Amino acid sequence: MPNLSRDALWGFLCGLVIATLFVALFTPYLVWERLALGKKCTSKERVAILIPYRDREEHLKTFLQHMHPFLKRQQVDYSIYVIEQQGEPKFCRGLLFNIGFSEVMKTETYDCFIFHDVDLIPEDDRIKYSCSSSPRHLSVAVDKFGYRMFSYSHYGHLIHVCGGVTAFSTSHFKLVNGFSNLFRGWGGEDDDMFLRLKARGLDYSRQDLNIARYRSLPHEQAEKNETNYLLLKNSQTRYLQDGLNSLETVDYRVKSTTRLPLYTHITVWIDAK
Numbered sequence: 001m002p003n004l005s006r007d008a009l010w011g012f013l014c015g016l017v018i019a020t021l022f023v024a025l026f027t028p029y030l031v032w033e034r035l036a037l038g039k040k041c042t043s044k045e046r047v048a049i050l051i052p053y054r055d056r057e058e059h060l061k062t063f064l065q066h067m068h069p070f071l072k073r074q075q076v077d078y079s080i081y082v083i084e085q086q087g088e089p090k091f092c093r094g095l096l097f098n099i100g101f102s103e104v105m106k107t108e109t110y111d112c113f114i115f116h117d118v119d120l121i122p123e124d125d126r127i128k129y130s131c132s133s134s135p136r137h138l139s140v141a142v143d144k145f146g147y148r149m150f151s152y153s154h155y156g157h158l159i160h161v162c163g164g165v166t167a168f169s170t171s172h173f174k175l176v177n178g179f180s181n182l183f184r185g186w187g188g189e190d191d192d193m194f195l196r197l198k199a200r201g202l203d204y205s206r207q208d209l210n211i212a213r214y215r216s217l218p219h220e221q222a223e224k225n226e227t228n229y230l231l232l233k234n235s236q237t238r239y240l241q242d243g244l245n246s247l248e249t250v251d252y253r254v255k256s257t258t259r260l261p262l263y264t265h266i267t268v269w270i271d272a273k
């Protein structure tokens, strides 16, 4: 027995020595890295990346694995927010963006918001994750659409399809009253935003088609909600009272906000209509 406790003591001491050595050697390295990083990060703009989310665990993993190194290479001062929908069976992409924006702005200040689908991965480091003098459509060329741009005519409007990933300065996003809260299910909320911008005399700028290339992660295509497209008829007048300023009339409840190492997770209950 005495032998055993002596062995245990030796083991403990060796462990202690190794741990001390490790901390002594590693701490200066961490401090140095921190300082070097502080010097390198020249960005003054604070960027929030908002991801509307439900039931796409694999996509989120791939997204985070790609985006953290990508954004660090660009030296962006950023945070990622995942806004998860519960309740209402139809996915409310625009509404989730509005809720995310309003929740985030309660405690933080950001200059720039990037509204980002979880299944789109930028393929080129030159795609700038920042805001400029006009709102920007980032995911211009997506692989599953043959890296091409699309437009269509609807109720006399020529609509350029600008879904996927867009960047708005905080003031531009407020100026158009955010997204519409009314779109439920797949389709149309991005076209509604395009029309809001037009109504405000704004337009999306776009990066070169050869640069702004995205890979899309495969999933089953949700069925288009055709009734969404009827809303586009009056987008350009409705936007004044449908959006950030009418969020309090929407039946939703923020259930939790959890700060995780790689993102902040906000869960939202939306009442089914």
Ligand SMILES: [Mn+2]
Pocket: 117, 119, 219
């Ligand atoms: Mn998709």
